[in-house]
Amino acid sequence: MTQQNNRVTAGMIVIGDEILSGRTKDVNIGAVADFCTDLGIDLIEVRVVSDEMDAIVEAVNALRARCTYVFTSGGIGPTHDDITADAIATAFGVALPINAQARAMLEARWQQTGTEVNEARLRMARIPEGADLIVNSVSAAPGFRIGNVHVMAGVPIIMRAMLEALAPTLQGGRKVLSRTVKAAVGEGTVGGPLGELQAQYPDVKMGSYPQMGRDRVMTELVLRSADEARLEEATAKVRAMVDAAHAKAGVTPPED
Amino acid sequence: MTQQNNRVTAGMIVIGDEILSGRTKDVNIGAVADFCTDLGIDLIEVRVVSDEMDAIVEAVNALRARCTYVFTSGGIGPTHDDITADAIATAFGVALPINAQARAMLEARWQQTGTEVNEARLRMARIPEGADLIVNSVSAAPGFRIGNVHVMAGVPIIMRAMLEALAPTLQGGRKVLSRTVKAAVGEGTVGGPLGELQAQYPDVKMGSYPQMGRDRVMTELVLRSADEARLEEATAKVRAMVDAAHAKAGVTPPED
Known part of the structure; x- marks a missing residue:
């Protein structure tokens, strides 16, 4: 059902224990839904999954097979529970090296703010091989696109900035x-x-x-x-x- | 992974095109997440699906197999796009007759309010065979429980009233x-x-x-x-x- 009659579809995956525990109330689903509707893209399914490798890989593989586009939010920060990049690399069967362009973006920001470069922060420069970066105008740490999957931050203001950045790369459907x-x-x-x-x-x-x-x-x-x-x-x-x-x-x- | 070490898990399914189009912003996920956390139940996955038979059946069968409890919201009203009861009956392979107790609850309310009994309204009394009713103190039309699946209304105030009604029937896990x-x-x-x-x-x-x-x-x-x-x-x-x-x-x- 990827593109019946010029139909462009999307799936979304919200990644994060904090949403499932109720500690944080999600607002990204509504933002992605509005974004898709504006572009004539038909959002057909959303899944909220925990910060666990198997759960993320299963959801990514299920939705990328059936949707024109997949959007994810959450799990791309610098701490041990941020495993989205690892899960995407696993789902696509590719390596997860430090990306030179991502590292340069981060180091430029860190130089401005006097922030120390350390191993935890450099986690944010690990990007699956073959992915393109999605610019983050708010806090520099980029998202990325690999295949039809677009990986974005969970912080709402950053996710919305990333949506704006990637909008020109998407093919809209017939406007409903x-x-x-x-x-x-x-x-x-x-x-x-x-x-x-x-x-x-x-x-x-x-x-x-x-x-x-x-x-x-x-x-x-x-x-x-x-x-x-x-x-x-x-x-x-x-x-x-x-x-x-x-x-x-x-x-x-x-x-x- | 149903009940490892006394772990009680839940999945949730939000049913409705209005959430996927962005027209309505969901608040039920957060309410169910808080409800589960309070009872020591671990909400492990949420799916938002459209008002389509196949989409609902697939989500119900996936989550009821892997969770102690499943909660659904949406799609139990009187109009043609309210197909949740049909989908649940299909998922469980049972009939969907008019339930005498549900009909009595609705007719009692309709008598009070002078509301005409018609075919559309009686759709709300169709309950899968073998299900128990979940009382709706707000607008009378009941939800139901079949197996480990709890079917509730999408209107937030009604869904929360139904959660309160079914809470005593749930087995809580070890409180986190x-x-x-x-x-x-x-x-x-x-x-x-x-x-x-x-x-x-x-x-x-x-x-x-x-x-x-x-x-x-x-x-x-x-x-x-x-x-x-x-x-x-x-x-x-x-x-x-x-x-x-x-x-x-x-x-x-x-x-x-």
Whole structure:
């Protein structure tokens, strides 16, 4: 399913015990999801795994086989629990030498800041053989791309900077457009007719999301398609269906 | 790896296109992570998958085989894109009839609220054969447990209510304790000696987390273990190592 009908897909792997313990609340999934949607890339799966070699290698190999692109976040710092580079090298069966370009980037930054060069810090210059670097404008330690896998930092501000750096290297898919129809009736009221409309428009994906605690809006119906004409046609039918439901229930429609 | 040394593990599956598109930002992963940590359950993997039968079935079968417990969130509402119950029934190879108890719970609520009973709403009473219900105190539509898989709503307030309802049915593991040591030096400074201490204390998991934009705290070192005595011993050594790094760098230690 890599590129059916010009479809470009992505998988994401969040690496880190701190997310699985609840100590750190992930925000990178949402950032990568927004990034992919903006580029017309279809994010199809995310996995959060621990800082363990086998767990990372398994997730990388599963997702790189089925997605156009894979993005990882976390585990590329200087300490013993940062093993993402090791796991990627293992997954691709390549060596993990100190990369001269990465070392030069780091040493230039360390010279500016008066930071001592030591073995732990030099871990961050170990890059799998054959990989290209992803520039880190925030703290210098680079990410890297090997094959279709893009390895980024876990610190959100650094991950977002790396996404911006690699965006021009990605091939976007056909942009998926979306329309939202707000309803002042519950999901259970629109569920039946919405299912019938979905069957009529298999190329327009229709989702239904209950809204809690929002004045008068009880359900948001979201339509998504790469075909704008079909999307508008389907949206008009969904809107008419919702208008009829409002009339039948005797409720005022919410403002758009 | 289900229950090595009294270890109780969990996997989580977040089901929903709205998370993968970025339209909705997930908060359920963090809630389940905190819930598991409080009960001494080790959350070992999370997957976010789309509202597609094959994707859900694959994730459920992968995680239920390797974890003591599996928790899912999302896809149990009344609309056509709510297919979690169908996917769970498929994964377990059982039928998906209307469950009399679930129907009674829903009808009691609908009677109170004057809500019409229709086919879409009755979808929420379809429960895989052999499953037990998980009570939903917020909106009545129940979740369910089948085998080691616990199926919950995606709306965060409902999911949290369901977690509370099922907590007494879970067997907690040995509680993992944690200690945090704050350092006013970077990860690269403490990385080498921390790795040596980790090798001396393989039963105490040591993590290192860079802190950005926090006054004087540059790195937090987090130690986790079920053995309190070993944890205290290792924490004292890490603290001494960090104190030495502060002295060498001539910086004031951050307050605890």
